[in-house]
Structures are given as C-alpha cells and as structure tokens.
Amino acid sequence: MTSIPEAKAPADEVVLEAIGLTKHFPVRRRLRDLFSNRHDAVHAVDDVHLTLRRGQVVALVGESGSGKSTVARLLAQLYPRTGGDIRLHGQSTKVKSGSAFRAYCARVQMIFQDPFASLNPVHTIRYHLTRALKIHGNAGKTDADLEKALHELLQRVSLTPPERYLDKFPHELSGGQRQRVAIARALGAEPEALLADEPVSMLDVSIRLGILNLLRDLKERFNLAILYITHDIASARYFADQTMVMYAGRMVEGGDSETVTQSPAHPYTRLLIDSAPDPDRLTGVSDVEDEDRGNGEPPSLIHPPAGCRFHPRCPMAMPRCSAETPVPLEIGDVPGHWAACWLYDSSEVAK
Amino acid sequence: MSQPVIEIRNLNVGYGLGDQGVRAVRDVNLTLHRGEVLGLAGESGSGKSTLAYGMTRLLAPPGVITGGEVIYHPEQGDPYDVLSLSDSQLRKFRWNETAIVFQGAMNSLNPVHKIATQLTDVLKAHEPKMSETQRNARAREMLKLVGIAPDRMDAYPHQLSGGMRQRVMIGMALILQPQVVIMDEPTTALDVVMQRQILGQLIELRERLGFSVIFITHDLSLLVEFSNRIAIMYGGRIVEEAPASAIYRDALHPYSKGLLGSFPALKGPRRELTGIPGSPPDLKGMPSGCSFHPRCPKAFDPCGSEIPMLENRPDNRSVACWLVNS
Numbered sequence: 001m002t003s004i005p006e007a008k009a010p011a012d013e014v015v016l017e018a019i020g021l022t023k024h025f026p027v028r029r030r031l032r033d034l035f036s037n038r039h040d041a042v043h044a045v046d047d048v049h050l051t052l053r054r055g056q057v058v059a060l061v062g063e064s065g066s067g068k069s070t071v072a073r074l075l076a077q078l079y080p081r082t083g084g085d086i087r088l089h090g091q092s093t094k095v096k097s098g099s100a101f102r103a104y105c106a107r108v109q110m111i112f113q114d115p116f117a118s119l120n121p122v123h124t125i126r127y128h129l130t131r132a133l134k135i136h137g138n139a140g141k142t143d144a145d146l147e148k149a150l151h152e153l154l155q156r157v158s159l160t161p162p163e164r165y166l167d168k169f170p171h172e173l174s175g176g177q178r179q180r181v182a183i184a185r186a187l188g189a190e191p192e193a194l195l196a197d198e199p200v201s202m203l204d205v206s207i208r209l210g211i212l213n214l215l216r217d218l219k220e221r222f223n224l225a226i227l228y229i230t231h232d233i234a235s236a237r238y239f240a241d242q243t244m245v246m247y248a249g250r251m252v253e254g255g256d257s258e259t260v261t262q263s264p265a266h267p268y269t270r271l272l273i274d275s276a277p278d279p280d281r282l283t284g285v286s287d288v289e290d291e292d293r294g295n296g297e298p299p300s301l302i303h304p305p306a307g308c309r310f311h312p313r314c315p316m317a318m319p320r321c322s323a324e325t326p327v328p329l330e331i332g333d334v335p336g337h338w339a340a341c342w343l344y345d346s347s348e349v350a351k
Numbered sequence: 352m353s354q355p356v357i358e359i360r361n362l363n364v365g366y367g368l369g370d371q372g373v374r375a376v377r378d379v380n381l382t383l384h385r386g387e388v389l390g391l392a393g394e395s396g397s398g399k400s401t402l403a404y405g406m407t408r409l410l411a412p413p414g415v416i417t418g419g420e421v422i423y424h425p426e427q428g429d430p431y432d433v434l435s436l437s438d439s440q441l442r443k444f445r446w447n448e449t450a451i452v453f454q455g456a457m458n459s460l461n462p463v464h465k466i467a468t469q470l471t472d473v474l475k476a477h478e479p480k481m482s483e484t485q486r487n488a489r490a491r492e493m494l495k496l497v498g499i500a501p502d503r504m505d506a507y508p509h510q511l512s513g514g515m516r517q518r519v520m521i522g523m524a525l526i527l528q529p530q531v532v533i534m535d536e537p538t539t540a541l542d543v544v545m546q547r548q549i550l551g552q553l554i555e556l557r558e559r560l561g562f563s564v565i566f567i568t569h570d571l572s573l574l575v576e577f578s579n580r581i582a583i584m585y586g587g588r589i590v591e592e593a594p595a596s597a598i599y600r601d602a603l604h605p606y607s608k609g610l611l612g613s614f615p616a617l618k619g620p621r622r623e624l625t626g627i628p629g630s631p632p633d634l635k636g637m638p639s640g641c642s643f644h645p646r647c648p649k650a651f652d653p654c655g656s657e658i659p660m661l662e663n664r665p666d667n668r669s670v671a672c673w674l675v676n677s
Contacts, residue, residue: 063542174630204394205569205613209626231542238615238624261617275547276617279575279599297512297545 132188255337586642593668
C-alpha cells in the first residue's frame with residue numbers, strides 16, 4: 001500500500017480518453033415491428049469525446065436523461081459500447097470480464113451516487129475495504145500489512161481514528177461517512193482515474209462540500225484524474241478544472257469551468273445557468289425574457305430530433321439547425337472553449 | 352404585515368412513545384401570513400416534513416403530536432385549533448382550506464386512472480352538489496391554469512412527463528381554492544430548467560389567486576429567491592426566522608451561515624468553501640443544550656448546557672443562539 005509513489009507520473013498525462021463514444025440501447029420490439037425491418041434504439045450517448053488527465057477534474061453536466069451516467073459506465077466498461085473508442089494511456093481497450101476487466105478496474109475506479117446502496121449492509125467496513133485491497137493485490141503479505149493498509153485507507157478519507165470505523169456496519173454510519181468509505185474502497189485499488197457519478201447528490205447539503213474538498217485533496221495528493229458527473233453546474237464550477245455540458249446524449253459545450261459558467265456560448269448552457277437558483281435574483285420571479293429562453297422538455301432519445309438535438313427548444317434556432325448536426329466549433333474567447341452550435345460557425349457569422 | 356392564516360404554537364411532534372420515542376419537532380412557533388411564501392429549510396432529519404404533516408394532522412403512527420396548537424384563521428368566521436377538530440370537521444378542513452403537494456409528487460398520481468378522473472374525484476368528494484359538466488369544466492380550467500393543454504385530460508399519468516405530472520399535482524392541490532398550500536420538496540425530482548418553470552408559475556398563480564405557501568426544501572438558495580420569509584430548522588427546532596433577503600445578506604445563526612456557505616456560487620468570485628464539519632444529529636441522542644453546538648465553530652460556555660430560545664428581535668426576525676441572544 002505504501003508503495004504508491006506519490007505523483008509519479010507527470011501532470012497533464014492523458015489517462016483515459018473517449019473518442020466518438022456511442023451507446024445505443026435496443027428497445028424491445030413489438031409484434032408489428034417483427035414484420036418490418038425496424039430496430040429502434042435509445043440513443044443514450046452519441047459521439048462523445050472526453051479526455052481525463054492526471055491531476056485534473058473534468059465535470060460532465062446535464063439534466064437527468066442526458067446520458068451523463070451512461071458515459072461514466074461506458075468508461076468503467078460496465079456496458080459494452082456501440083461505437084467509438086476508449087483509450088487507456090493511448091491504447092484502445094475493450095474488456096468484458098475476467099482478469100482483463102480486473103486489470104482495467106485497478107486503474108479506473110467508479111464511485112456511485114448512493115452510498116446507502118453501494119455498500120453491502122451485512123458486511124463491515126473492514127470487509128469492504130479488505131476485499132478491494134485483496135482483489136487488487138494491495139493487501140500485502142501478512143495480516144499486519146493488511147491492517148496497516150486498512151488504517152491508511154481510512155486515514156486518507158479522514159475517517160479517524162480508523163479503529164472506530166473498521167468494525168462498524170454501514171447502517172451505523174451517516175451518509176457522508178458512508179460515501180467516504182466508498183471512496184476509500186475505490187482508492188484501495190490504487191487507481192489512476194476516478195469516475196464519480198453524482199457523488200454528493202444523495203448527501204445532506206451541509207456535508208457535500210466536505211466530500212468535494214476531500215476528492216480535491218486526494219486528486220492533488222495522488223495525482224488522480226477525476227470525472228465528476230453532476231447536474232449542479234455551480235458545483236462543477238467550484239470543483240472542476242474543465243466542464244463539459246451534455247444534452248440529449250451529445251456534448252454541446254466544453255472548456256475550462258470558469259469560462260463555461262461565466263460566458264456560456266451554447267443556448268442550452270445559457271438556459272441551464274439561467275435556471276439555476278440564484279439568491280441574488282431576489283423574488284425576481286417574472287423574468288422578462290422568459291418566453292424566448294427556451295421552454296419545453298428534453299426530446300425522446302428513441303427518435304431524437306434531426307440536426308441539433310436542442311433545436312426544438314432553442315430560441316435562436318435557424319433552418320440549418322434542424323438539418324445538419326453541429327460540429328464542435330471554437331468560440332475564440334479562451335483557447336479550448338468550444339460549442340456544438342451553428343451560431344459560432346464563421347461562415348454563418350459572416351452572413 | 353398582513354394578518355395571519357396559520358399560527359403554530361409550541362408544537363411538539365414525536366415518533367413513538369416512552370423511552371423508545373424520539374422528539375422530531377420541538378416547541379415550534381411559526382406564523383404564516385396571508386399571501387406569503389414561507390420557506391422552511393433544513394437538512395434531512397431536521398423535522399421539516401414532520402412539522403408539515405403534524406400541523407395538518409396527516410402524521411401516520413407511530414407519529415404523535417405531543418403538544419401545542421395550530422390555529423387556523425379562515426377567511427370568514429372565527430379562528431379554530433386544527434388539532435382539536437373532529438373527523439368530519441377535519442375532512443372539511445382538508446383540501447378546502449389547506450392542500451399539500453407531496454415529496455415525489457409525480458409518483459402520487461394513480462397510474463390506472465386518467466388525469467380527468469383523478470381531478471374530478473376531488474370535486475366529487477368535496478363539492479357533491481356540482482354537476483358532472485361543471486366538474487369537468489373546473490378540471491379543464493385548472494389544467495389550463497397550470498399550463499397543460501386541456502386536451503390532455505384523458506391522458507394516463509405515464510403518458511405525461513415528470514414536469515407535467517408535477518403540474519397536475521399542483522393543479523389538483525389548487526382545485527378547491529385552498530387558503531394554504533404546503534409544498535414538501537416539490538421539485539427535487541425535477542431538473543433545474545423544469546424547476547424554475549414550475550416555481551415561476553406557482554408564484555404567479557399565488558399572486559393571482561392569493562393563497563399562502565409553505566415551501567419545504569433543503570435547497571436554501573432556491574428559497575432565498577422564491578420565498579418572502581425563511582425559517583431554518585435544525586434538530587427539530589427553528590433556529591432562525593427572518594425575511595429571505597435578511598437571511599441571505601446577514602444570517603445570524605452560525606448554522607444558517609454554514610448552510611449558506613454550503614452552496615457554491617455560480618457568479619462572483621470563486622471561494623474556498625468548507626460546508627459544515629461533522630454530521631447532522633441523531634434524534635435519539637440529541638446533544639445537550641443547543642443541538643448545533645458540537646458542529647458550531649463559535650460554540651462557547653452556555654451552548655453545551657442551556658437551550659437557547661427563539662427570541663424576537665426588533666427587525667422582524669428571530670434567532671435562537673446564545674451569541675446573539677446574550
């Protein structure tokens with residue numbers, strides 16, 4: 001356990017990459033579909049590009065149903081992908097089960113949303129952590145090594161003194177403590193990348209920041225690459241270096257968090273930011289431009305709208321939007337800030 | 352200030368009796384004024400939902416109301432205590448005078464009945480004199496009011512999206528024109544975009560129809576924006592009550608401050624935030640004195656031994672903290 005050399009790899013090294021990642025879930029065919037040649041599918045994730053670097057947090061923001069959790073599960077290889085590629089250190093990987101999957105897991109770990117469900121209620125904390133250590137070969141040779149490793153894991157997630165927690169059952173811990181155990185379990189594999197799927201949304205508000213600060217601290221100490229999935233764009237701004245916004249299975253905007261939240265380019269990102277609760281807008285209930293801010297709901301992903309998937313709700317939709325799928329376009333204000341929106345096509349601007 | 356609609360006096364609600372019992376709501380005093388949106392904020396387990404169910408007598412066993420009174424002021428007539436109503440009086444009081452939109456309301460619709468049936472069912476029970484055409488007309492009107500096309504009357508709940516189901520629930524709560532609407536985390540299951548649309552609409556309806564709202568949520572930043580006054584609960588007690596803007600600008604209780612500091616801001620400078628250390632108290636083993644003192648950064652001598660009372664202050668706000676109350 002102590003063998004982890006802290007910050008061994010150079011910062012900014014690419015750990016995990018998704019290139020054109022696509023996932024379609026087949027829809028059960030009805031009787032009449034059997035006679036036709038129709039194969040419906042839910043287009044959960046389409047053409048997603050994502051890069052996780054060491055020592056950086058990338059946030060994936062979107063509404064429920066936008067496909068952000070599917071991206072995490074694809075990256076963790078819990079689902080087979082329909083198309084595209086996942087590269088670990090530049091090497092294309094596709095693992096299903098067995099030792100290849102174990103080896104992959106040891107490098108890419110996932111933290112789930114609900115710590116009440118992700119820990120087994122009939123086992124102690126010691127059992128959960130021991131299993132993680134043993135499976136990934138980090139338990140050492142003797143019992144004393146294992147004990148030391150367990151203590152170290154709990155100390156890393158600030159559950160001190162470790163003796164107090166080791167032999168407890170999950171129900172004896174609060175939500176925040178349970179999530180810390182889940183994080184410790186992920187760290188037991190000594191991963192390079194953490195995929196955190198809404199790690200704080202099930203927790204009490206007053207302890208959410210404690211967990212986020214812990215993750216940030218771990219990221220710095222162990223030089224982890226973190227994917228932070230959330231629906232709360234304000235916490236993405238607080239926690240993440242880079243923010244990507246997803247809508248209906250596609251990436252619509254990305255860039256460094258400050259730029260994306262302070263000068264959003266895509267109309268959907270603007271809608272998202274305008275909708276977030278803002279205490280400074282005191283009882284400012286009737287917004288003036290309420291009508292042209294885009295109302296309605298996300299589309300069905302079985303038959304997603306042609307072209308840009310946001311165009312039926314978009315206040316600035318042009319004819320081109322319903323015909324052509326927008327490609328990521330540089331905004332030009334800050335390097336690396338892009339949006340998949342025809343508004344930023346230079347030929348369009350020139351007109 | 353306008354006249355009160357509901358006055359809660361020294362309300363105590365617990366779960367179970369005797370040694371096994373826990374006190375979920377302790378000595379709560381709260382007044383809801385006519386036409387006001389009162390926000391009730393707190394973490395899970397702070398007793399905010401228990402308070403709402405207790406004051407409407409919807410609490411299922413083992414929940415028991417162990418003391419206090421809830422005075423309701425009808426538009427005409429004398430005020431009365433909700434807690435001492437007989438069953439038949441209570442039936443008249445419910446929905447006609449106060450309505451509740453439950454947590455996870457989108458799943459409270461019956462999946463095997465059409466929206467129309469469920470909306471008119473309320474009228475059938477409470478306004479037996481109404482004819483069927485009148486009932487249908489009223490239901491259509493309600494749907495239009497909450498922004499759903501009346502031709503969706505014949506839809507089943509699964510044919511509507513989550514946001515639409517939530518609107519149906521709000522429409523259903525308003526169908527008898529109650530004076531008070533209690534909303535228990537009405538939008539937590541919805542996305543921010545839908546949340547804003549629905550709350551905006553609710554506030555607009557309130558201005559038009561003139562009912563009062565008790566709005567329960569853990570999202571304080573949402574409350575600051577949408578409510579007139581906010582009461583913050585911790586460990587079953589109200590620790591601070593003040594106008595929304597006052598809480599936001601200058602919270603007096605350390606817990607309120609901590610709660611406000613738990614939400615990263617979307618605008619303004621990026622700051623390092625800490626949240627509140629420790630975890631919420633266990634109702635079975637409440638700390639002595641102020642229940643917040645083990646987590647409080649400013650705890651001093653009296654906090655561990657004496658319980659601070661909610662004291663009224665001249666500027667229309669009250670707070671229960673030894674730092675302020677001296």
